[in-house]
Amino acid sequence: MRPRLSRSPVPVAVAALIALTGCSGGADGGARPGQPRDGGTLRLGLDHDPVCLDPQQSALGQSLDIGRQVVDSLTDQDPRTGKTVPWLATSWKSDERATRFTFTLRPGVTFSDGEPLDAKALKANFDAVHRLGPALSRGAVHLSGYRETRVEGPRTATVLFATPNAQFLRGTSTVSLGLLSPRSLARSPRERCTGEIRGTGPFTLDTYRANTSVTLNRRPGYDWGSPLWARRGGAYLKSVEYRVVPENTTRSGSLSSGQLDVATAVAPQDTARFEGGGFALLRRTGPGVxxxxxxxxxxxxxxxxxxxxxxxxxxxxxxxxxxxxxxxxxxxxxxxxxxxxxxxxxxxxxxxxxxxxxxxxxxxxxxxxxxxxxxxxxxxxxxxxxxxxxxxxxxxxxxxxxxxxxxxxxxxxxxxxxxxxxxxxxxxxxxxxxxxxxxxxxxxxxxxxxxxxxxxxxxxxxxxxxxxxxxxxxxxxxxxxxxxxxxxxxxxxEVEVTVARSDRVHGLGLDASNRLLLHDTWIG
Missing domain, CATH: 3.10.105.10 (Dipeptide-binding Protein; Domain 3)
Structure with missing residues (x-):
């Protein structure tokens, strides 16, 4: 099903590095009474409109948090050790100069529009990000010196660089190099910003209403999550509703009154009210500049x-x-x-x-x-x-x-x-x-x-x-x-993420790049 999209004007890309949110590694570590439950809608308050929903283009934290639920990456990075681990790529090898990287893809992975994740799709993604260039894509920065991607077989591709690029492998763990379906890549950058994107992730984009909300639905049949996630198979949540609530006091008040389940970017003056009494905080100093x-x-x-x-x-x-x-x-x-x-x-x-x-x-x-x-x-x-x-x-x-x-x-x-x-x-x-x-x-x-x-x-x-x-x-x-x-x-x-949640919310996670992870999240 195609998403129902608002056609309000949305900028094509946000090239500046503006980190308006931050996150931490791992799940929240709060008490988990009873067994995890399937279903339910998580209502999550954002402090800013995501502006552009394409993670290959956007640099806004709000957009990347949403994109992380929709697209998967070749690798993942352990937030505790910094180690790169397999994800959509089951294995890889590189030469000593870091100019040649060969990836073997996991079998049976598909994008939500039905297209297979194969070596041709991988090539299409890296070619597309490279064409966008660093002015329009944070992901393009990881492809510095990119020459081409060669299809070696149905599930094997080699990425070649003209100059050494040792940071590329870790870059493949980021949502900025998350993979989109070839049909999505064929759309214009503007169309992708407004939500015309399909990934292999545990959720699919349903609706985007600029400056108001974004809704995701659980993807049936998902079975190729990161090994760093707790649950194998699909997500617990049936859907996720992101609500844009720019005012700090309104966002915190909505969580307190039960209108939201999670509030991001909690202001320092509001943290005390969510330290107990039916609520909990997830906070960590974010890495980077x-x-x-x-x-x-x-x-x-x-x-x-x-x-x-x-x-x-x-x-x-x-x-x-x-x-x-x-x-x-x-x-x-x-x-x-x-x-x-x-x-x-x-x-x-x-x-x-x-x-x-x-x-x-x-x-x-x-x-x-x-x-x-x-x-x-x-x-x-x-x-x-x-x-x-x-x-x-x-x-x-x-x-x-x-x-x-x-x-x-x-x-x-x-x-x-x-x-x-x-x-x-x-x-x-x-x-x-x-x-x-x-x-x-x-x-x-x-x-x-x-x-x-x-x-x-x-x-x-x-x-x-x-x-x-x-x-x-x-x-x-x-x-x-x-x-x-x-x-x-x-x-x-330093930028410290502070996310407040109701005690009804369990398994809320954060990856190494401070993006929210909702695959393991469930509502009690």
Whole structure:
């Protein structure tokens, strides 16, 4: 059955890395009285419209959470160990240079439109993602250097790269490289965004009403789930209803009153009400690049490393984490989140030092003006920050004012944000990137927000291409230090997922990339 789709205008893609939700690995670990039950509809509150439902295009956490239920991946990543395990691919092998990967597919897998998952379908997927390119697809970043996919047999295909791509294998575990049916791939990117997608996953898309709801139905006959899932066979839930409830208090109130079973992105001030009394919390600090201000060094004032370093010193991260997250432990301590493999602790280099910041600005020729804003050659030190959700920026604005910098806040829509980034008409951009792999640094700082330092970009590509774990760790560590020292990025706070659920909900899971998992979920 084809889904009933709303035809409201929806942007084709969201290329910017805006992580608006985060998740953790494994199931929730709450008490499970009685036996799991089949059936029921899970009502789940989202804080934002998914905008584009195609996981190969979208970068929004809300969209990827939905996509994870509809599409499966070649491999899965154990959120506790980081190990890559088989899923739709029963086995694989690669050459020593990481330029050739051969996959053997599981037999008997079909897409929900009846097409088989075979080597030709795998080739069609990787070719399609490559054609989209990194500007339109997060998945395309994992295909850096892609040459082609060769069909070796009905269930065997070899993926070839022109240059080493060691991070590709782990990338095959992400929903961004989740597999769609060839018929879905034949549709336009816009049609796929509005819901014209079919995967091999445990749920199928039924309806999408923009800014209102998304409904999924359980897929009959599903029998090829990840080995990391608890249940073999199909999902317990008969259906899932995602409701878009942007207001935090309304979303929390809907859970409290029984109108929702699960609420995502619970605000810090609301967490206490869901710690017991018929409710429970699922929370974890997400891996990847924490919430940070990314610096556009092409702008005149920000081309001076002394100005960038002054901004770094002018930010009080612990105050931000305490004020907005009620937890100073969530203050960013590096370019990567502390839960990311190969994370380097740079907290000592990110200390709040307003006097040091003022000395740097003095040395750069920016002198205090009559209104406190620094001036150089008749121009005020005025910067703008673009964002979809400002979160902590009002406090950052106050902190930078103390060192003589005027920060102007410029909100943008989800669709407008990547357009402004592409134009370069901004000074700072508020972003985060969710991925349980240090290669996220390569994605962000060579593709999404490329740094001008060619040597640094070369280091990142060398680390991502290397199959030597020790070399990768060494290079990524060096890069993290340089990104902070030269203030190409101003880390603010780590992103902690906080999902609240009714005690009626059991088995709610989260994968290594912080995507919600609903296959094992059941309602008691």
């Amino acid at each position: 924490p919430l940070a201000l990314h610096v556009n060094t092409a702008r005149p004032a920000l081309g001076d490393v002394r100005v960038r370093r002054a901004l770094q010193k002018g930010i009080d991260r612990e105050a931000i984490a305490l004020a907005f997250l009620s937890s100073p432990r969530l203050a960013a301590s590096g370019v990567l989140s502390s839960t990311t493999p190969d994370y380097t602790d740079l907290g000592a280099r990110l200390g709040h030092d307003p006097d040091g910041a003022k000395r740097l600005l003095d040395a750069a020729g920016w002198r205090p003006g009559p209104d406190g804003v620094r001036v150089k050659e008749g121009e005020q030190l005025r910067l703008d920050a673009v964002f979809v959700r400002q979160q902590s920026l009002e406090l950052v604005q106050q902190q930078l004012k103390e060192i003589g910098v005027r920060l102007e806040l410029r909100p943008l829509t989800v669709s407008r944000f990547p357009q402004v980034l592409g134009s370069g008409e901004y000074d700072l951009s508020l972003q985060s990137a969710n991925r349980a792999d240090p290669d996220v640094l390569t994605t962000v700082f060579t593709e999404q927000n490329p740094v001008p330092d060619r040597a640094l970009r070369a280091d990142l590509r060398r680390a991502s291409a290397s199959a030597d774990d020790a070399e990768r760790e060494r290079i990524f560590g060096r890069v993290q230090t340089r990104l902070v020292e030269d203030a190409h990025v101003l880390p603010l706070n």
